[in-house]
Each structure stands twice: as structure tokens, then as C-alpha cells.
Amino acid sequence: MTRLFGTDGVRGLANRTLTVDLALRLGAAAAAVLAAEFDGTRVHSGSPRPLAVIGRDPRVSGEMLEAALAAGLASQGVDVLLVGELPTPAVAYLTAQLGAALGAVISASHNEMPDNGIKFFAAGGHKLGDHVEDRIESALTDGVITGPTGAAVGRISRASAEDASDGYVGHLLSATPARLDGLVVVVDCANGAASVVGPRAYREAGATVIEIHASPDGYNINDDCGSTHLDDVRAAVRAHGADLGLAHDGDADRCLAIDASGEVVDGDQIMAVLALAMRDAGELAGDTLVATIMSNLGLKVAMRAAGIEVTETKVGDRYVLERLREGGYSLGGEQSGHLVLPAHATTGDGVLTGLRIMARMADTGKSLAELARVMTVLPQILINVPVDEKAAVVASSVVSAAVAVEEKRLGSGGRVLLRPSGTEQLFRVMVEAEDADFAREVAERLAGVVAAV
Template structure:
């Protein structure tokens, strides 16, 4: 068995890589590792899923694993991932399990685990759960009789979450015409209703999940249909969520894409003006465009940079008590209101900024002048050799000196494949392409 946990939980082809047996074992191990706070009380777990068909099978396995370990299970049904995190905290549960593969295609599925309070698990806790599963020890504790856990549904789960996110809206969004793409995912039951209740006029697409069509040509990884619909409807903005609604991307009235860097900048500037951006600092990952960094610098906002993954953004936010962070992919974390990336909170914050300023999304997004960027995935046989190579280091240093403050270079080994990702930003696309190709040749030769 390879490593179970990736950058965002356990994920794989449902019923092949991620089997019901594995889901049961992981759930039972998690119940043991994250057991009752005094070591004797019965642990409580909240379980939710996105609408993909395999979620029904895996939910049954997860619930069986948890109850067989003696846990009380609160079943939330189909909810966004941030709703599951919120409900874990709201119900004072010991753990939460979200069954979702996020933006992945329908055949995949995954398990995202949350600890008490609705926080993603630290590496050490994931490692403890994984060791228990790999060693086959997850079934050692088998209560019987009254010790077996029970299951209770949470029929108000979606409404509880909706009221929570709506409580963050300071003023009605009256007059804003919005197209929301729910990716035929978990946002379908919640997203359009939330935006309407906030005051916007809403036209929804990707809002008819059937278990098979999640992320199929729609959502945050397929923005074409959203852009087309925004233009057809004469809407002010289009908002795209992914399958589990923990991310948000947008398009302008003309159909131009507004990515996570731009949304993060808009929200950071808004919070900074209101004195709500703690320590005048925002957290971003190494993938954020240099144009974002320039915008923040010019506004007097510091940027703390982390590794790729919203869990690392969260760790930085919690460690310093900061309030806002995010990724280029559209995961934004508003730590004053949420413990994980929340697409609906992000969409509401973006719409609130438009309502408060009277500015169009295009005008708000224009504060970030993105530098041309290219990413080349270079196949290698030894990622470690590339990382330790003096030849690669010298080539990178030479390019960084050539670009100065007008561009940047990032070499990042893949966490799952024998690849090294070469990313270059430069004043022109031609220069970015040329520099990236030059570095990729060095990496391929060494690796």
C-alpha cells in the first residue's frame, strides 16, 4: 500500500483505489486516533458527502467504520465541504468526514478528515491514522452491545450552514445579477438559495446533480459555459464552484476569468480598508502570480508565502492569528468565519465588495496586473537529484538575476509523480516561454 494521504485527504478511483473496505478502515482508525476528549467518552463524528454516485457506497462504509469503533454519527447528507467543517465545530464533534473528490471527475472520490473545531488534520495526526490502517490495527477496538455507535441524521444541516454564511453579509446585494455554476455538485442545493437570500438576482447552471454529472464540463475547472451564460443573460458576474464548493472562481460581465489571486487581492484590499485584515498581512502560496505580490506591496499589505495546498495556508493563518489567505485555484480562507476554504463565503465577499463600491468586477480585478506565466512539467527519473543539483541551482540563479524584480522562477517537484514543475513569470510571454524552456532542458538533463 502506498501513502494514503495526499495534499487533501485520501483520494482515488472509487471502488478501485478507494474501496469501501479502505474507507471503513480509515474511518475506524480516525475514530480511534481522534477519540473522546477524556479518553473514555464516546466520540462524535459528522459525516457529509458530495452528490457523486459512489458517495452513497462510501458513506455507508464510513458510517459502519465509525459506529463499529463506538462513535456516534451525525449524518449531514449532501453538503459542501466547508459546511461539513462548520457543522463539525457547531456540533462539538470530535471529527468530521467529508466524502468528496472536489474538482476531480465523477469516477474518483475521496475522504477529507477534520478534527475537533472543524480543522484539517495536521501531518502528525494523518500519519498516526495511516500507521493504524497500514498495520491493520484499526479493528482492534470492537465494542459490543450498547458500546456500538448509533446514527442520527441532521435534517437542518444545509440550512444551518446557509444561515452561517449569510450572517457574514453586511449589506443586501440588491441590483446585482449573478450567474452561479454549481458544477452539478454540493453547491447545487445551497448556493443559488444563499445568493438569492443575500439579495442578488440569480441564474443557476450546473445545478441538477444526478450522481454522474459532477464537474462534467461545468464548474471551476470548465469556465466556458459560465462565461457564455453570463454574456447571454447580461449578468454582472459569474461565480463558479467546484464539486464540493470549497473554491470559487469568477468571470466578468464580458466573460473574462478572474482567478483566485485576483479575488484574494480584492478581498484583502477590502478588509484592509475596513481595518479587518489582521497585521495587514495576507497568506498566499508559492504559486501566486508576482503581479499579486506587487499589488499587495503597493497597498502596504504584507504577504506570507506557504507551500501549495490550502491546509498550509490554514496553518500559517492559525499560527499567526491572521484573517485571510488563499490560493490561485480559488480556495480562500476567511479565518474569522471559517476553518477551511469556503466557496460560498468567497462568492458573498466578492459580491459584497461590488455592492459596497458600485464597481464592476472587471474594475475591481484590474488592480492586479498579472505577469505572463508558463508552467512546464518535466518528466524525470530522480526528483531528489534535481533538487540537489549544482547545475540546476546555477541555472536558476542566472535566470533570477536576469529577471530581477520583473519576474520570478519556481521549481517544484511533484508530490505524487516523477515530475519537476518549472514555472516562470516574466514581463512578456515570449521571455517567459524562452526562460522556462531553457530551465526545463537543464532539469531534464540532470533528472
């Protein structure tokens, strides 16, 4: 049986695979697992019941899923605070600040508008481990959950937009080590959850902000914009003569950058820039950076030259978070722009990442292009192959034999990585080599083998 939870919560086509009924039952199951073990109470309310915080991105299906998820939680004696359209990291922050038993975000991140998802945070705003998600899934599929009655039923309330965002923006500003006065930044908000708080935080930190794709209507989230579509932010940087551009995804837990000439600065390069900044400030615990197996080889080379160790995890910011917590490290992330700074956030925070990039620019007086040159990006080709059964590809001896042949061809100057997507019915084929054309040839051959399984 296919596992319900992927690498970032439960995702699917809203009102088809991710239904109102599923959201209702997920809420009840999450309450049974997470709230049952929580001995705190809702702050400032005097309520004896545990609290859940729910936020969402602007996509239209979020409204109905929010209602169903809240009902499921309340049916199990959990008070619910709806904080509206806020970035994923803001919901994690509020979960911790309000002493909530759990938090939930309704979002499909960078996916197209028809998709949606539900991901949970435990008390303290931390993402769930696999074993906790498995317990929620078991409660949903195997158990009969009976809720309380009378006064023990949970209450549902809605926070004002100001109350929900003020504390989060203040927190971001306190985590920014330098004023950003004089910097001009273009911000692509992906018509998503950061459309208000993102530009506001950058402005209050001192930057001059030109915002684009910051008018969500429920339908236009990630629509040819944001961190997966960089053409508009690149063009705007050039047109306005800005110092840089920043692009978020739908729930704003990631950030990619554009330098003043229009070149992309990806998550690996951003990690290199921030790792050096934190090392110089004495903030890089153990002189160690946590990255995933998808990070470019050039990152390892640059960090080795700087005396910084890179420790690798599986793909997914949850695994980066686990390694950060296990090792007591202070910076980790993914090539896609998910960066985590545990001293300031319990999950990836795209707006915080943008603030820290600009703070490094302000502190050093260097352009983003100058800072990013610390790392040379090796050619990396990624092909997403649609498949019927991801497990069949994993088990295929034909695929493993083809990989072995291509690895021999690449030698020590490259590498191959095949992995199933955690959120889509795809198999990802990634090849790195010193020559881009050769990397593409290898990737296309392997993609053909995978597609034939």
C-alpha cells in the same frame, strides 16, 4: 514508502486505489486517533459516545465510500451523522456547531468523476496537521484496532436535507456585510456539492441568480464545468448581461470569478479585492494577507502599494490555514480560488467568497472589473508534467542545474517554481516573467528536463 495522505486528504481512483476496504480502515483509524482524545458528547442526543459528521459530493462512488467510512467509525464506538451532499466548508461548520469529535468529507474536489477522496476535520472543524495524519496512517498500517461491543458500538443516522443546510446558509448570510440587491450573478455549481446551497445563499442575500451546471446525477461532476472549465460561465455572463459570474469546484471550497466583460478574476485578484475591503472595514488583522508561493508576483506588488504585507506558505490551503492560525491573521488563500476567512470559516469556502465579492461590489458601487484592476497580473505559465517518481525529480541534480540556468536568464523580472503535486502523479513547472512568450519558452525547456528524469 509513499505517504497515504496528500495535501488534501487521501485521494485516488475510486474502487481501485481508494477502495471500500481502505475507507473502512481509515474510519476506524481516524476514530482511534481523533475520537479517543475527545471528551465532548453528541449535542442534544444524550449519547455518551463521540460524534462524527460525514458529508460528500454527488459523485457516484461517494455512496459506497460513505457507507464504508461510517461503518469504520461506528465500529470504534463513534456515532455517525450523515449530512449528505454538502460543500466541504459546510461539513466543517457542522462539525464545530454540533460539538463533534471529528468530521469527514468524501470528495475529490475538482478532480474528474472516477476519482474520489477522504479528508478529515478535527473537533472544531479544523483540518489536520501532518503529525495527526501520520498518527492515523500509523494506526491504519501498524496497529491492530479492536472495537467495542454491545451498547458501546456507534450508531449511524442521517440528517434531513433541510436540517443539514439551513444552519449553514444562515451562517453564510450572517457573514455577508452588505445586501446584494440589484446584482445579477451567473453561478456555475460544477454539478457538485453546492448545487443547492450555493444558489440559495446568493438569492437569500438579495442577488438575482442564474444557475448553470446545478443538476448533479453522480456522473457529471466537474464535467467540462466549474472552476477548472470557465467557458460556460463566461458565455452565460455575456448572454445574460450579468454583473459577474462565479464558478465553484466539486466540493465548493473554491471560487473563481468572471467580470461582466467575460474576463477571468482569479484567486489572487479576489484576495486583493477582499484584502482591501477588509482593511477598509478594520478587519484585516496586522494588515497582512497570507498567500502561497504560487501566487502571482503582481499580488505582492499591489499589496505593497496598499501598505499590506504578504506572508507566503507552501502550496495547499492547509498550510495557509496553519499560518492564519499561528499569526492570528484574518485572510488567506490560493490562486486557485481557495480563500479562508477564519472569523467565519475554518477552511476555504467558495460560497462565502462569492458573497464577499458581491458585498464589496454592492458597498462600493464598482464593477468587478474596476475592483480587480487594483492588481496587474504578470504572465505566469504552468505546465503539469506526468512523472513516474516525484522524489526522483526532487533529487535530480540535472533538474536543479537547469533551474539555476533559467533563473539567471529571468533575472529579477521573473521567477521559477518547481514542485510535486500533492494529489496527482505530476510535477508542476511554473514560470513568471514580464513577457508571456519568454515565460513559456523557459517553462517548456524545464518541463522537458523534468520529463526526461
